Amino acid sequence: MYSTKYVKAKDIDDAATIMASAEDGKFLAGGMTLIPTLKQRLANPDCLIDLSACGLSAIDDDGGAIRIGAMTHHVEVAESALVQKAIPAVADLAGHIGDRQVRNCGTIGGSLANNDPAACYPAALLALGGTVHTQNRSITAEDYFDGMFETTLEESEIIREVSLPKPEKAAYVKFPNPASRYAMVGVFVAKFADGVRVAVTGAGEDGVFRASDLEGALDANFGADAIADGAVSADGLMSDIHASAEYRAHLIGEMTRRAVTACN
Ligand SMILES: Cc1cc2nc3c(=O)[nH]c(=O)nc-3n(C[C@H](O)[C@H](O)[C@H](O)COP(=O)(O)OP(=O)(O)OC[C@H]3O[C@@H](n4cnc5c(N)ncnc54)[C@H](O)[C@@H]3O)c2cc1C
Incomplete structure (x- = not known):
């Protein structure tokens, strides 16, 4: 056994502040990858910073692109009338991720931060020429992926939302x-x-x-x-x-x- 502190951040700034004061903190989205990683002792952070109360789960249409909050669950993307209309391929992708449990708990931000080489969303982000927006900056898909399970996110950087341009x-x-x-x-x-x-x-x-x-x-x-x-x-x-x-x-x-x- 090892002890880990669990904190539910109030907003994205609060999450960043908590991370800055932790020795080895980890952001927690739906826990679909992170919790099994902890159970297998592949990571043992001293602090888990839950992002679920940070208000990061809206889906908006800004005209040229769809913007999806990092904590939006796969099922919400799959069932969004807005996504189904603007980029039906993304709704379809989300609707075929894992199983019902994974689609209810897993998030677009967690998927892109994890960058599993077999995950679906990385292909959508790259093919659509999308952008990952964090609390500090915006990173184009071309500059975001950095090899298997690696991205150009800094340790303390939080994905806020993702924008996906609408294709023909x-x-x-x-x-x-x-x-x-x-x-x-x-x-x-x-x-x-x-x-x-x-x-x-x-x-x-x-x-x-x-x-x-x-x-x-x-x-x-x-x-x-x-x-x-x-x-x-x-x-x-x-x-x-x-x-x-x-x-x-x-x-x-x-x-x-x-x-x-x-x-x-
Ligand atoms: C059985 C199973 C089947 C699956 N099948 C598929 C599939 O078919 N296709 C597919 O694409 N995926 C699949 N997945 C992955 C799934 O879609 C999840 O999105 C993925 O596991 C990440 O989980 P999560 O969103 O709960 O993030 P977590 O597990 O909570 O976090 C994952 C990592 O991302 C970091 N993180 C989370 N949110 C943020 C953020 N906003 N900013 C910065 N860092 C963040 C965490 O610190 C952690 O390092 C599957 C997973 C399982 C368990």
Whole structure:
């Protein structure tokens, strides 16, 4: 046993102040990843700072983008009429995360702060060219991800909200691990007036990445037939107990074709 202090922060400034005074503090969202990590003794923070009373769970439409508060649960994103209308692919993504319990407790901020290499939201943020807003600054998706389970967030930085630009068309298709529903491969395709963006999760050795070859092919022809068999190289892809790099490469091509078909 080890002792840990639990504090419910009143607002984001309070959370930052508590973090500054802790020796090894951790922000707590829904606890879907953090609590199992504590149980397995992979982390033993002296202070858990609960963000649930910080008022970070609104969903707004600012015209060009949807803004989602960090503490918004997956089920709230999935069921939001606003998200369903503006970026239905994001509502659909949220509605297929894990199981009912995970969707009720897990949050968009926790998911993006954790940056699990098989998580779904990182693909949406990167493909949509979104921005992570903290109490101090705004970080573009390109500057946010920093390898598996790593981001450019500082220790004391709190995600306040995430903004996701509205595309002309978008779809997310994943090949889920049958046990966890995490992505063995997940592909988010977003078509904007100035081009197509494709982000892949579940497959890269360094976590989520943009597939520039696929983007080029889809810029030229936004149809499933633009992605030839064998179009995706296995270089830089993960091999693990779930799938080889070659199988993941095949899945990326197939999930991309399905996502483009869903867009059209
Ligand atoms: C069985 C299972 C299946 C899952 N399946 C999927 C899936 O299919 N797809 C998918 O994408 N995800 C999946 N997940 C992950 C899930 O969606 C959660 O979002 C993820 O586990 C993070 O949980 P949380 O939001 O409760 O954050 P927590 O576990 O509370 O926190 C996670 C980390 O983020 C930090 N953090 C949390 N909020 C903030 C913030 N606002 N600012 C800064 N740091 C913060 C915490 O300090 C901690 O380090 C699954 C999880 C489980 C347990």
